[in-house]
Amino acid sequence: xxxxxxxxxxxxxxxxxxxxxxxxxxxxxxxxxxxxxxxxxxxxxxxxxxxxxxxxxxxxxxxxxxxxxxxxxxxxxxxxxxxxxxxxxxxxxxxxxxxxxxxxxxxxxxxxxxxxxxxxxxxxxxxxxxxxxxxxxxxxxxxxxxxxxxxxxxxxxxxxxxxxxxxxxxxxxxxxxxxxxxxxxxxxxxxxxxxxxxxxxxxxxxxxxxxxxxxxxxxxxxxxxxxxxxxxxxxxxxxxxxxxxxxxxxxxxxxxxxxxxxxxxxxxxxxxxxxxxxxxxxxxxxxxxxxxxxxxxxxxxxxxxxxxxxxxxxxxxxxxxxxxxxxxxxxxxxxxxxxxxxxxxxxxxxxxxxxxxxxxxxxxxxxxxxxxxxxxxxxxxxxxxxxxxxxxxxxxxxxxxxxxxxxxxxxxxxxxxxxxxxxxxxxxxxxxxxxxxxxxxxxxxxxxxxxxxxxx
Numbered sequence: 001x002x003x004x005x006x007x008x009x010x011x012x013x014x015x016x017x018x019x020x021x022x023x024x025x026x027x028x029x030x031x032x033x034x035x036x037x038x039x040x041x042x043x044x045x046x047x048x049x050x051x052x053x054x055x056x057x058x059x060x061x062x063x064x065x066x067x068x069x070x071x072x073x074x075x076x077x078x079x080x081x082x083x084x085x086x087x088x089x090x091x092x093x094x095x096x097x098x099x100x101x102x103x104x105x106x107x108x109x110x111x112x113x114x115x116x117x118x119x120x121x122x123x124x125x126x127x128x129x130x131x132x133x134x135x136x137x138x139x140x141x142x143x144x145x146x147x148x149x150x151x152x153x154x155x156x157x158x159x160x161x162x163x164x165x166x167x168x169x170x171x172x173x174x175x176x177x178x179x180x181x182x183x184x185x186x187x188x189x190x191x192x193x194x195x196x197x198x199x200x201x202x203x204x205x206x207x208x209x210x211x212x213x214x215x216x217x218x219x220x221x222x223x224x225x226x227x228x229x230x231x232x233x234x235x236x237x238x239x240x241x242x243x244x245x246x247x248x249x250x251x252x253x254x255x256x257x258x259x260x261x262x263x264x265x266x267x268x269x270x271x272x273x274x275x276x277x278x279x280x281x282x283x284x285x286x287x288x289x290x291x292x293x294x295x296x297x298x299x300x301x302x303x304x305x306x307x308x309x310x311x312x313x314x315x316x317x318x319x320x321x322x323x324x325x326x327x328x329x330x331x332x333x334x335x336x337x338x339x340x341x342x343x344x345x346x347x348x349x350x351x352x353x354x355x356x357x358x359x360x361x362x363x364x365x366x367x368x369x370x371x372x373x374x375x376x377x378x379x380x381x382x383x384x385x386x387x388x389x390x391x392x393x394x395x396x397x398x399x400x401x402x403x404x405x406x407x408x409x410x411x412x413x414x415x416x417x418x419x420x421x422x423x424x425x426x427x428x429x430x431x432x433x434x435x436x437x438x439x440x441x442x443x444x445x446x447x448x449x450x451x452x453x454x455x456x
Contacts (some may be wrong), residue, residue: 002328003225003228005256007283012242015061016150018334019206020264027214035213035264036312041253045258049088050139050153052111052112053227054085054110054139054155055155055156055157057107057109057110057341058107058110058114058135058308059117059137059157060329061102061103061104061106061107062103062118062133062134062135062157062158062203063159063161064102064103065099065100065102065103065106065118065120065131065133065159066099066105066120066131066132066133066159066160066161067131067161068095068098068099068102069096069098069099069102069120069122069131069133070093070095070129070131070161070162070163071095071163072091072094072095072098072128072129073091073092073094073095073122073124073131074129074163074165074169075258075425076091076094077091077097077165077328078166078255078256078257078259080240081258081327085330086328087328088124092122092124092129092446093126095122096120096121096122096131096364097129097130097134099120099122099131100118100120103118103133103135105235111125113139114137114138114139114155115137115265116135116136116137116155117135118134118135118331119133119134119135120132120133120134120135123378126325126327127164127165127326127327128163128165129162129163129165130161130162131160131161131162132158132160133158133159133160133161133204133309133449134152134156134157134158135155135156135157135158136155137154137155137156138152138154138155139152139153139154139155140152141153142156149390160163160270160374160381165255165256165327166254166256166259167254167259167326167333167447168256168258168261168324168326168327168329168331168332168333169245169259169260169261169332169334169335169446170261170263170277170320170327170332170333170334170335170448171250171260171261171262171263171335171337171339171443172263172265172277172316172319172320172335172336172338172447173240173243173262173263173264173265173337173339174238174265174267174271174312174316174332174337174338174339174340175264175265175266175267175289176266176267176269176307176338176339176341177236177241177266177267177268177273177292177293177294177338177342178293178294178306178307179268179293179294179387180292180307180341180343181234181235181236181239181341181386181388182223182224182227182234182235182294182434183234183235183341184227184233184234184235185233185234185235185237185238185430185431185435186233186431186432187233187389187430187441188231189232190283191431192230193223193226193227193230193232194231195373195432196226196230197222197223197226198222202442210309222372223292224290233432234290235290235341235386236293236448237288237290237340238289238325238435239289239386240287240288240289240290241432241436242432242435242436242439243264243287243289243439244284244285245283245436245439245440246439246440246443247284249287249440249443250281250367250443251282253280253443253447257279258329260279260281261277261278261279261280261332262275262277262278262281262284263275263278264287265276265278265303265319266289266292267308267311268294268304268305268306268307268308269301269302269303269304269306269307269308269311269349270302270303270304270308270311270312270315271311271312271319272292272300272301272302272303273301273314274287274289274292275287283335291405296349297349298349303349304348304349305345305347305348305349306342306344306346306347306348306362307327307340307343308344308346308348309344309366309367309370310367310370313371313373313374313391314371314372314373316336316363316374317377317379319373320334320336320377320379321379322334323377323379325401326395333380334379334380335379335381335382335446336374336379336380336381336382337338337382337383337384337442338381338382338383338384339383339384339386339418339439340383340385340386340417341386341387341388341413342365342366342385342388342414342416342417343364343365343366343383343388343406343410344363344364344365344367345362345363345364346362347362360394362405363405363406363409365413365416366413366416366417367383367410367416368416368417368419368420370420371419371420371421375422380422380425381421381422381425382395382422382425382426382427382442383418383420383421383425383426383441383444384415384419384426384427384428384429384435384438384442385413385414385426385427385428385429386429386430386435387410387413387414387428387430387455388406388410388413414428424445425440425442425444425445428442
């Protein structure tokens with residue numbers, strides 16, 4: 001090194017020495033150095049926020065998709081527009097198609113930023129339809145590729161929804177219209193009617209407690225006419241009114257077309273069809289059970305005389321040909337509603353004559369084994385017991401033996417009816433309000449069971 005060069009280096013060193021001792025620029029330098037990772041952190045945060053925004057948007061689209069899918073499948077099954085034996089497969093396929101279309105419509109503005117194709121599955125298990133939507137995609141990370149090895153950010157999500165279909169249910173109403181259902185509903189009116197009714201009065205002027213209606217008797221029996229004249233409601237009319245109330249409830253509770261079918265089957269010695277099973281519940285509005293009471297005419301389909309469960313219950317069992325699980329109209333779940341006072345009678349009126357002749361009145365208890373074939377097939381037997389009121393003593397001399405025997409067996413009637421009913425399907429009601437409440441409760445119980453049977 002020459003002397004000149006050494007002098008130049010010394011001068012440079014002297015000039016730089018003040019900078020080494022200076023402290024005033026450190027903050028600026030440190031900030032400049034820290035700014036680079038701070039910018040990176042903010043950028044990554046912005047990418048993350050973008051991801052959350054995309055996901056929220058796609059989640060809403062997925063939610064809309066699954067709701068559309070299950071609603072579409074439900075509506076297709078309900079209406080069954082092509083009258084398919086089992087519309088489930090077509091309903092699920094249509095639900096999937098419309099659900100995916102709904103996703104695309106709701107996610108349209110975001111699909112250009114995050115291209116993805118969702119998957120949507122729609123299944124039915126029993127009475128439950130379930131839809132599940134999944135989606136997954138990525139978008140480029142502007143800052144991640146600069147500050148890390150991350151070049152894309154994932155966006156994924158899932159949505160599920162399900163609904164329980166209304167269950168198709170058939171209600172067979174087996175309605176006792178025998179003479180004992182001509183008893184006044186009100187306890188007070190039972191006493192007043194017995195004093196007014198001249199039919200079959202004995203030598204002690206003890207009248208008949210039932211409102212009989214045998215127009216061909218000589219003279220015609222007046223009980224029904226007297227009851228109407230004095231505004232005394234008979235149990236047969238109370239039940240008739242309650243049935244109409246039940247029909248209104250069924251109409252209000254329908255969630256599927258043709259979901260509930262109802263048939264009305266009054267009986268005395270035999271079962272008569274007042275209305276075959278129908279989903280047109282409005283067509284049943286004009287049916288009055290008082291028109292099906294015993295009029296002493298054995299030529300009527302329901303017969304005349306005693307209450308014959310031994311004929312009626314087997315007839316009902318033959319009538320119900322299909323026992324389904326409620327998953328379609330052709331696989332309806334059957335219920336038999338037996339509404340009765342529970343006292344059988346072996347008597348038959350044989351022919352239609354000016355004076356009726358029978359083979360003797362013999363009150364007996366219902367044989368619960370008659371209900372077993374129905375229950376063994378999976379048919380639910382729901383029983384509403386309208387108590388047979390013990391006949392007041394002293395008993396009418398014209399019906400003494402029959403009345404004494406009736407009073408003797410009345411305490412055993414509830415047990416026999418309970419044994420007839422499916423487990424948990426027995427109710428008792430006496431007043432008009434109780435009878436209506438009981439019928440409504442029977443309907444509610446039946447539809448709850450229907451859901452349990454058809455659901456997984």
